[in-house]
Amino acid sequence: MHPKPKSGTSSDGRPMHFSVGAVIRKDGKYLLIDRVREPFGFAGLAGHVDEGETPEEALIRETEEESGLKVVSHALLFEEEVLWNYCGAGVGSHYWYLYSCEVEGKERKEDGEAKSMGWYTPAEMKNLKMEPVWEYWFRKMGVL
Numbered sequence: 001m002h003p004k005p006k007s008g009t010s011s012d013g014r015p016m017h018f019s020v021g022a023v024i025r026k027d028g029k030y031l032l033i034d035r036v037r038e039p040f041g042f043a044g045l046a047g048h049v050d051e052g053e054t055p056e057e058a059l060i061r062e063t064e065e066e067s068g069l070k071v072v073s074h075a076l077l078f079e080e081e082v083l084w085n086y087c088g089a090g091v092g093s094h095y096w097y098l099y100s101c102e103v104e105g106k107e108r109k110e111d112g113e114a115k116s117m118g119w120y121t122p123a124e125m126k127n128l129k130m131e132p133v134w135e136y137w138f139r140k141m142g143v144l
């Protein structure tokens with residue numbers, strides 16, 4: 001896959017960022033953080049693709065930065081422009097690469113992105129306030 005720039009233009013002509021997300025499942029539970037920053041809610045590990053970085057590199061880096069976990073394998077679930085997904089930098093559309101990940105290590109809350117980090121069953125997730133884009137992904141996966 002070719003490197004993608006962090007910034008681009010959405011299909012409707014607005015500034016767009018590129019993002020990666022990690023779906024990490026263990027024993028029927030998903031690893032979620034309760035986000036410190038907007039957009040608030042429970043979310044998978046995620047972040048921007050930096051300039052000159054491939055989505056896979058960003059996935060591995062963000063997962064490590066946010067959780068300390070090492071991605072040992074990954075599979076692309078969805079690749080999609082989300083025109084209604086904003087970030088703290090005020091950019092209102094994001095092009096997402098969402099991956100299912102196998103990881104090694106013990107998760108630890110890192111780098112100030114999360115109020116908490118934990119493993120949740122789909123039944124528990126139905127009672128959480130999910131970050132909208134993650135509610136969208138988990139619905140699309142048939143988890144919610």
Ligand SMILES: [Zn+2]
Nearest residue numbers: 017087089091
């Ligand atoms: Zn952004």
